[in-house]
Structures are given as C-alpha cells and as structure tokens.
Amino acid sequence: MSDLSSTPSAITAxxxxxxxxxxxxxxxxLGLFALFYLLPLFVMVTTSLKSLEEIRSGSLVSLPREVTxxxxxxxxxxxxxxxxxxxxxxxxxxxxxxxxxxxxxxTFLGAANGYIIAQWHFRGANLIFSAMLFGCFIxxxxxxxxxARMLGLMGLAGSIPGLIFAxxxxxxxxxxxxxxxxxxxxxxxxxxxxxxxxxxxxxxxWSIFLPLSLPIIVVTVIWQFTQIWNDFLFGVSFSQAGTQxxxxxxxNIVNSTTGVKEYNVDMAAAIxxxxxxxxxxxxxxxxxxxxxxxxxxxx
Amino acid sequence: xxxxxxxxxxxxxxxxxxxxxxxxxxxxxxxFLVLVGPSGCGKSTxxxxxxxxxxxxGGSISISGRxxxxxxxxxxxxxxxxxxxxxxxxMTVAKNITFGMKVRGIDAATQARKLAExxxxxxxxxxxxxxxxxxxxxxxxxxxxxxALVRDPKLFLFDEPLSNLDAKLRVSMxxxxxxxHQNLGATMVYVTHDQIEAMTLATKIVVMxxxxxxxxxxxAEIYNHPANLFVADFxxxxxxxxxxxxxxxxxxxxxxxxxxxxxxxxILQSPLTxxxxxxxxxxxxxEDIAETGFRxxxxxxxxxxxxxxxxxxxxxxxxxxxxxxxxxxxxxxxETKAQPGAMLDLAFDLAKVxxxxxxxxxxxx
Numbered sequence: 001m002s003d004l005s006s007t008p009s010a011i012t013a014x015x016x017x018x019x020x021x022x023x024x025x026x027x028x029x030l031g032l033f034a035l036f037y038l039l040p041l042f043v044m045v046t047t048s049l050k051s052l053e054e055i056r057s058g059s060l061v062s063l064p065r066e067v068t069x070x071x072x073x074x075x076x077x078x079x080x081x082x083x084x085x086x087x088x089x090x091x092x093x094x095x096x097x098x099x100x101x102x103x104x105x106x107t108f109l110g111a112a113n114g115y116i117i118a119q120w121h122f123r124g125a126n127l128i129f130s131a132m133l134f135g136c137f138i139x140x141x142x143x144x145x146x147x148a149r150m151l152g153l154m155g156l157a158g159s160i161p162g163l164i165f166a167x168x169x170x171x172x173x174x175x176x177x178x179x180x181x182x183x184x185x186x187x188x189x190x191x192x193x194x195x196x197x198x199x200x201x202x203x204x205x206w207s208i209f210l211p212l213s214l215p216i217i218v219v220t221v222i223w224q225f226t227q228i229w230n231d232f233l234f235g236v237s238f239s240q241a242g243t244q245x246x247x248x249x250x251x252n253i254v255n256s257t258t259g260v261k262e263y264n265v266d267m268a269a270a271i272x273x274x275x276x277x278x279x280x281x282x283x284x285x286x287x288x289x290x291x292x293x294x295x296x297x298x299x
Numbered sequence: 300x301x302x303x304x305x306x307x308x309x310x311x312x313x314x315x316x317x318x319x320x321x322x323x324x325x326x327x328x329x330x331f332l333v334l335v336g337p338s339g340c341g342k343s344t345x346x347x348x349x350x351x352x353x354x355x356x357g358g359s360i361s362i363s364g365r366x367x368x369x370x371x372x373x374x375x376x377x378x379x380x381x382x383x384x385x386x387x388x389x390m391t392v393a394k395n396i397t398f399g400m401k402v403r404g405i406d407a408a409t410q411a412r413k414l415a416e417x418x419x420x421x422x423x424x425x426x427x428x429x430x431x432x433x434x435x436x437x438x439x440x441x442x443x444x445x446x447a448l449v450r451d452p453k454l455f456l457f458d459e460p461l462s463n464l465d466a467k468l469r470v471s472m473x474x475x476x477x478x479x480h481q482n483l484g485a486t487m488v489y490v491t492h493d494q495i496e497a498m499t500l501a502t503k504i505v506v507m508x509x510x511x512x513x514x515x516x517x518x519a520e521i522y523n524h525p526a527n528l529f530v531a532d533f534x535x536x537x538x539x540x541x542x543x544x545x546x547x548x549x550x551x552x553x554x555x556x557x558x559x560x561x562x563x564x565x566i567l568q569s570p571l572t573x574x575x576x577x578x579x580x581x582x583x584x585x586e587d588i589a590e591t592g593f594r595x596x597x598x599x600x601x602x603x604x605x606x607x608x609x610x611x612x613x614x615x616x617x618x619x620x621x622x623x624x625x626x627x628x629x630x631x632x633x634e635t636k637a638q639p640g641a642m643l644d645l646a647f648d649l650a651k652v653x654x655x656x657x658x659x660x661x662x663x664x
Binding site: 194 | 347350352371372373377378379381382383385386387388389390398399402403446450
C-alpha cells in the first residue's frame with residue numbers, strides 16, 4: 001500500500017519541462033493508435049446511419065448528411081437471409097437462448113470442478129486436471145465430426161440444446177482452469193475450519209467458496225460469453241434453419257443479397273451482432289475486483 | 300476416570316514416509332496438553348489426526364471413551380483454532396461465529412444468545428458487524444477463539460494460534476488463553492514450537508521430534524528431569540548446559556572430572572549413589588550455576604572458572620565460560636562483579652544435575 005500512496009508525490013517531484021514534453025508525446029502517440037483502431041468502428045457507425053443514396057455518392061469517412069435509422073430497422077427485422085426476410089431478430093434471440101444457459105452451465109460446472117480439484121485432493125486429481133487442460137487446446141475443427149455424431153446419437157442434432165451441449169463441453173476445460181487456479185490460492189485451513197464447524201462438501205462450496213468467487217465468476221462469464229456469442233463454426237455446423245445463431249445469420253445477410261449491396265444494412269447488422277459482448281464487458285468489467293480474500297488469513 | 304482423549308499406538312504415513320510413530324498419549328478432562336517440538340516433528344499432523352482432518356494409518360483415537368478413528372470431524376465434538384485463523388472472509392464476525400451452529404440447525408434464538416455470551420466474554424461486541432478483512436491480527440485471533448468457544452465442545456484444539464501475532468500481543472493473548480482455560484475448566488490440546496508457551500500454558504507437555512514422542516510430563520518434570528539430550532536442549536532458554544565429563548566411583552558418591560583447554564580439570568563430587576558409565580554428558584541449567592556465596596545447599600560445590608563473556612540481561616547477568624570444550628552459561632544476579640577474562644568462583648548445584656549417555660542420549664539418573 002505504501003508504494004501506491006507515494007506515487008503521486010513522486011510524479012509531482014519530477015515535473016521538469018523535458019519530462020512533461022515526453023509525457024505529451026506519449027499521449028499523442030497513444031491517441032493516434034486509438035484513432036487507428038476506432039476508425040473502422042467509426043466507418044461502420046456512420047455508414048449504418050446513411051441512406052444507400054448517400055453511400056453511393058459520398059465519401060467513406062464523411063459524416064452522414066441526413067441521419068436515418070432505416071438500415072438498423074431493416075437489419076433488425078427486415079433483411080433477407082436467403083428466402084426468409086425477418087432480419088436478425090429471430091437469430092439474435094436464438095443466440096441469447098443459446099449463450100445464456102451455455103455460459104451459466106459451463107461456469108457452474110467449472111466452479112464445481114475447480115473446487116474439487118483445488119481443495120479436495122483425491123487420487124488422480126492432477127491427471128484429470130491435465131486432461132481438462134488438454135481439452136482447451138483442441139481446435140474446434142477436430143471436434144466437429146465426433147460432436148456431430150454425438151449430437152445425432154443424443155437426438156439433439158440441429159437444435160439449440162445441442163449447441164448448448166457442444167459449447168458447455170468445449171468450455172468446461174477453460175472454466176475449470178480459471179476456477180481451479182483461483183481456488184488453489186484459498187488457504188486449505190478454510191476448508192478444515194468449515195469441516196470442524198460441521199459443514200459438508202456442498203455446504204462449504206455454497207457458503208464459503210462461491211461467495212468468494214465473484215472476481216473469477218466475472219472473468220469466466222465474460223470469457224465464455226464472448227466465446228459462445230461470437231462462435232461461428234459450431235453455430236454453422238450444428239444448427240439448421242430456424243436454430244441458427246446471430247453470427248450465422250449475419251453471414252447469410254451479407255453473403256446472400258442479390259443485386260445492390262446494402263452496405264448500411266450490413267454495417268448495422270454487424271454492430272447489432274457484436275453489441276452484446278461489448279455490453280457484457282462494459283457492465284461486468286467494473287466487477288473485475290481483486291482481494292476479496294484479503295484478511296481471511298494472516299494480515 | 301475415563302481419559303477425555305486417548306491416543307493409542309497411532310501411526311501416520313504419507314506413502315513410504317512415516318510422519319508419526321507409535322504415539323501414545325492420554326489426558327484427563329480439564330487438562331491443558333501442549334504438543335511441542337521443532338518444525339517438521341509431526342505435532343501439527345498429530346493435531347489434525349485428533350481433529351479427524353487427516354486419516355491415520357494405524358492405532359486408535361478415542362474421545363470420552365468413544366472410538367473416533369473413523370468418525371468425521373464434525374461428529375467428534377471438537378473445535379479448532381488455526382494458525383491462519385481461517386475466518387470465512389465473506390461473512391461478518393457474527394456470521395463467522397454462528398456458522399457452526401447454523402450448519403447444525405440450532406435455532407436462531409439460541410444462536411443469538413450464545414453469540415452474545417461469547418462476544419461479551421472476548422470483548423468483541425463492537426466488531427460483530429465487521430468482516431475479517433477489517434480486523435487487526437489480535438482481533439481476528441479473538442474472533443477465531445470465539446468461533447471455537449461458542450461451540451462448547453469436549454475438546455479445544457489450537458494449532459499455533461499465536462505465532463502470527465507480534466511479541467507483545469502474543470504474551471497478553473497467552474495469558475488470556477490461560478485464564479480462559481482456568482475459567483472454563485475446558486480440555487485443550489495446543490500445538491506450538493515455542494517452548495516458553497509450552498511451559499507457561501501446559502498442565503502436560505508432549506515433546507516430539509521426528510514423529511516420535513520424546514517425553515510426556517508436567518512442565519516441571521520436563522524442565523527438571525529431561526528424558527534425553529534432545530528434550531534437555533530444546534526446553535528452556537537459555538538452553539541447558541550439556542558438558543562432556545568423566546565419572547569415577549568415589550567413597551560417598553561419584554567424582555566428576557571436567558577438562559578445560561586452559562588450567563587443571565574441574566573435579567566435582569556428586570552425591571549420586573548410582574553406577575554411571577565412565578563417559579557421560581552432564582546437564583546443568585544456567586540457573587543452577589551461581590556465584591559462590593549466592594547459592595547454598597548440601598550438594599553445592601565451587602570451582603574457579605575463567606569468564607569469557609558477560610551478558611547483562613536486566614534482571615540477570617549471564618556469563619559464559621569454557622568447560623569440557625563447551626560454552627557453559629551461568630545465570631548470575633544482576634549486580635555481579637564478573638569481568639570478561641577474569642577468574643570467578645562459580646558454585647555448581649550438583650543436586651540438580653542430569654546425566655546423559657553420550658551415545659544414546661538417554662537420561663542416566
């Protein structure tokens with residue numbers, strides 16, 4: 001703590017002109033980088049707010065002369081994916097129905113796995129953990145055929161529960177890794193104390209470990225939600241007409257239009273498809289807090 | 300009377316490594332048992348075995364006459380205080396203390412009453428709504444004690460509870476634990492590596508080394524009649540002087556000869572009538588060597604010694620002299636005129652001498 005509180009005075013003590021100039025140079029440099037990264041987003045947003053007429057006649061980076069939300073409306077509820085023209089809306093809800101349960105289930109299973117592997121030492125625990133870790137490095141493409149066969153055998157092929165299943169299985173490796181690495185830092189004396197107090201396996205998990213886990217739950221949820229929402233390969237492989245997630249629908253909107261390319265609709269659709277992950281990060285990001293265990297052990 | 304805790308032939312292995320070997324300990328209700336030894340001696344493992352947190356490899360543990368060997372910790376009627384306190388970080392102090400009762404389904408009114416009692420006893424009432432992270436080390440220690448006290452168990456287990464506190468707080472908490480033991484009349488098992496804590500708290504001490512019990516006895520027995528060289532050296536500060544010597548049968552006892560690098564050997568007469576081997580290790584506590592004239596008794600004998608070092612410590616002054624190739628410490632009164640490099644007459648109280656065999660280290664008298 002002391003080094004943190006001493007930092008501001010250290011800065012004020014060193015404000016010589018040369019260093020101020022250096023600092024401003026650094027800020028300018030960083031600002032340029034930020035602009036460079038924000039430019040595509042800027043183009044996307046402005047293009048989505050222009051009419052087709054204006055896109056054809058104007059410049060790519062100019063601001064819209066006349067702001068119109070027609071393209072957003074079309075992207076949400078009118079754009080055609082192949083023969084149907086319902087926009088992204090039904091597929092957006094597919095993605096929600098798919099991502100929310102898949103994130104919750106895989107996070108919960110990861111927490112339970114991590115708790116067992118980190119705090120209840122049993123024979124072969126390390127082997128199981130290594131195997132799960134290995135699962136994180138298996139590329140999606142390798143899983144496609146066996147997973148398709150599995151889903152077929154289970155009668156889940158082409159359905160949203162099937163996609164949930166695929167994402168949960170694929171995500172367990174990561175979520176277990178996150179929770180295990182978090183729980184090994186929790187002193188085993190806590191478990192011992194709870195055992196002496198009379199608590200059992202699940203009681204200790206519910207009453208002591210889960211309340212401690214907010215930071216790692218947030219990290220896991222953000223990670224899993226981003227992965228599952230943005231997934232295209234599983235979505236395109238294990239879905240059928242009517243159960244496709246938003247990423248697949250976006251692809252269909254962009255690739256299946258005939259005639260005039262509606263750039264404004266494409267841009268609006270892409271922003272809509274990407275918005276939830278951004279939202280999750282903005283809402284949950286502030287819960288990236290540390291040090292909840294501080295004080296449980298020696299000060 | 301049935302012993303409240305009875306450990307018989309307890310063995311504990313981790314794979315091929317033997318952590319505890321044939322441990323036998325029994326204590327009566329109201330005893331304060333201290334397990335003491337250097338780190339790695341198995342004392343904490345033994346405590347965890349008593350708690351049921353570690354399975355044992357052989358032997359048995361019974362509490363109040365009931366065999367607990369296969370019983371899980373929650374059914375052993377014990378409470379434990381950990382070195383790290385192990386407070387539940389997301390719960391308030393009050394919830395920490397009542398968690399055990401809540402788990403056991405005790406009604407809210409009883410919980411509240413017992414919480415109030417314990418909080419009053421430990422003077423932690425103002426802290427009840429705080430979380431462990433907002434407490435100082437000493438306060439956390441109190442809460443951890445509260446969590447144990449509220450359970451009113453047959454056996455209290457303490458695993459080095461004071462070693463994370465600073466020196467001053469440690470001494471005051473030590474007295475509080477002792478007071479608590481006297482007021483409650485509870486049975487306690489206490490692990491420490493600090494031999495002073497062991498001496499001040501215990502009614503019974505178990506000295507351990509390498510998983511083997513070295514000696515079991517009252518603090519006075521352990522201090523005055525150590526069973527072997529390890530116990531003699533471990534218990535007491537400064538440590539017992541262990542001086543190599545030769546013995547010879549004499550008319551009215553035993554003649555002891557201690558060589559010196561400078562000057563003639565010291566010859567002392569011990570009133571002991573038992574036969575001793577020729578080579579022995581002579582154990583004498585620093586306070587049993589005094590300045591001549593300050594110690595009286597039938598077996599007190601003087602010899603002139605060269606003083607190498609004078610260490611005033613306030614209440615006492617320690618002087619060091621070389622005897623039998625060892626640095627021998629004597630505890631003199633504070634106003635001694637001893638000067639380093641000068642000769643001084645020292646009185647040895649031979650009634651207090653312990654004799655050990657140099658090869659086995661076992662006590663001979």
